[in-house]
């Protein structure tokens with residue numbers, strides 16, 4: 001017999017036939033007459049029940065069938081009367097492939113805290129919660145490619161090691177082959193990067209945007225989807241040092257087209273999760289509901305996970321300019337009596353996350369697209385508006401998450417772009433290749449970045465970005 005995956009088996013309606021299943025033991029219960037073994041092989045959140053009769057399977061073997069052990073089972077697939085399952089396997093042969101000493105195996109059948117599981121990130125895929133998250137990561141990656149493929153976008157690979165810094169935020173990881181303790185020096189005593197591997201200073205990419213623009217101004221619509229690195233020293237539940245970003249870049253787009261695309265994309269992804277990840281979503285939703293029970297009623301979420309996804313699918317996002325948002329915040333009273341101390345330095349400062357949360361979770365109660373930000377708090381490549389004070393930037397803010405998308409209309413006018421770079425002290429000679437796109441056949445274009453892990457926080461309902469990526473990299477933590 002050929003091995004069948006549990007996901008496939010559970011679709012089956014053909015009973016009383018021999019099957020072969022391999023997987024990991026979740027639980028074993030029973031008595032000296034019969035054993036019930038729940039087996040999971042990672043293909044689905046669901047387990048298959050194996051019934052092992054001590055007359056068929058030796059006591060010595062059954063003793064090794066403990067939580068975490070891997071087994072191979074041959075037997076008859078039969079309809080089951082048991083609650084919560086419609087089939088089970090009556091084992092005729094059972095082999096233990098790898099034992100898991102119950103005294104040492106950390107994942108016993110009980111609910112472990114996220115904090116504990118973060119300490120053993122190498123074993124947490126064995127839990128139901130994390131297998132659900134990682135299967136959904138796969139499903140959502142696939143959905144990203146499907147969305148853009150259906151729209152005729154070209155998937156473009158931008159460099160991981162690069163000499164450019166798109167954001168200018170000084171959050172780059174240096175890549176070098178020089179001896180860090182004893183680097184070659186130039187005559188004036190600074191590090192001589194001409195001796196480095198690439199003959200210049202290089203770093204891990206913080207965004208594929210600048211290179212993506214080159215693609216858009218030739219292929220029309222492109223997107224990148226790859227790892228991105230930021231040496232963020234912020235220990236938040238929303239930032240990683242290594243995260244994945246989806247960055248579409250579109251020629252002949254205005255800012256409103258960009259917002260339309262981003263909104264359509266997020267709705268598509270929410271619907272994709274609802275339609276294709278039903279079992280995993282149901283499991284995660286129940287786990288979250290369990291946790292909510294421990295909270296005071298006022299702090300409990302009024303919507304379940306699936307209701308939140310459905311809400312995004314069905315409701316248009318609110319679009320508000322930065323200037324209008326500032327007015328709303330000025331006139332609001334978040335704490336009944338107290339007004340926001342906002343903005344301390346007047347119009348032109350970046351919104352704090354408490355302001356963003358107020359707008360999204362209290363004032364509008366839905367996703368919000370904020371646009372036309374003050375130029376001084378945004379990157380050099382964003383298109384200057386006619387007022388000379390704001391640029392065509394847009395951020396999408398989600399309830400419970402904050403910024404999920406950041407995007408903008410790109411400055412396509414060579415003279416304006418150069419003036420802006422001079423103002424921000426960005427050396428032109430470093431960016432000559434970029435300016436070529438504006439020198440030759442420049443067109444209006446737009447793009448945005450969606451942080452894949454922020455999306456995963458949304459679709460899984462989990463509260464910490466460290467729990468939606470298999471190997472989280474945060475300050476001081478690069479185990480594995």
Ligand code: ATP
Nearest residue numbers: 230232238239240243403404405406449450451454
């Ligand atoms: P934030 O304000 O949350 O720090 P940002 O404005 O610095 O984000 P952008 O440069 O606009 O981020 O990047 C685009 C998107 O990438 C963000 O909207 C967010 O979804 C995601 N992102 C940015 N930084 C991180 C990070 N350190 N970890 C995970 N995702 C991130």
Ligand code: MG
Nearest residue numbers: 169230232239
């Ligand atoms: Mg940031």
Ligand code: MG
Nearest residue numbers: 350395403406
């Ligand atoms: Mg931001």
Ligand code: MG
Nearest residue numbers: 395403405406
């Ligand atoms: Mg941003």
